[in-house]
Amino acid sequence: DAGITQSPRYKITETGRQVTLMCHQTWSHSYMFWYRQDLGHGLRLIYYSAAADITDKGEVPDGYVVSRSKTENFPLTLESATRSQTSVYFCASSGTGTVGNTIYFGEGSWLTVV
Amino acid sequence: GNSVTQMEGPVTLSEEAFLTINCTYTATGYPSLFWYVQYPGEGLQLLLKATKADDKGSNKGFEATYRKETTSFHLEKGSVQVSDSAVYFCALLLSGGYNKLIFGAGTRLAVHP
Numbered sequence: 001d002a003g004i005t006q007s008p009r010y011k012i013t014e015t016g017r018q019v020t021l022m023c024h025q026t027w028s029h030s031y032m033f034w035y036r037q038d039l040g041h042g043l044r045l046i047y048y049s050a051a052a053d054i055t056d057k058g059e060v061p062d063g064y065v066v067s068r069s070k071t072e073n074f075p076l077t078l079e080s081a082t083r084s085q086t087s088v089y090f091c092a093s094s095g096t097g098t099v100g101n102t103i104y105f106g107e108g109s110w111l112t113v114v
Numbered sequence: 115g116n117s118v119t120q121m122e123g124p125v126t127l128s129e130e131a132f133l134t135i136n137c138t139y140t141a142t143g144y145p146s147l148f149w150y151v152q153y154p155g156e157g158l159q160l161l162l163k164a165t166k167a168d169d170k171g172s173n174k175g176f177e178a179t180y181r182k183e184t185t186s187f188h189l190e191k192g193s194v195q196v197s198d199s200a201v202y203f204c205a206l207l208l209s210g211g212y213n214k215l216i217f218g219a220g221t222r223l224a225v226h227p
Contacts, residue, residue: 033214042203042217043158058214090157101207103215105157
């Protein structure tokens, strides 16, 4: 089915471990995003990408790494997980153009760092 | 800077009550405005949007009007249902800004029978 999928949906990891959250979209959208959702903060942008091999920092990038070697994939890596990175992570994508363009979200990845 | 402010929740209503969730924004330029809805355990879904001043977005009985003079985009519904219980996010999209959405903190709505 077409859409945007995230994996894993649920993950528990230990402090200091590396974790990668995967995101795949089938629309060939140019733009992809990673947000984290925390109570009281809404959604905050971690990293975004305008196209393959083009990535840039968002509002809260520290402790995260992204790559985009293919248009359809945008993995997010926590190089050394910390408890403050316990959160729900949402991947999103949108097509080109900016005025009124709709951004579509995946179902989220619930990450707990113990 | 650019930001979105929503009324704090939770908002608790009885079925068939009138709903208003306030949203105001601060932005340079002329943003597009959105309401997203998040049902329990799910991702965000676009509810409605407006791209310029005085536009009215509507969907599933929800409406919001882009008011440039008051920098607001309040969400309304005339008669809520239990199935409308969710978290609602107001967001803005800056023109020429790599399609980055800026979100409010979200407002939880609970509708009781």
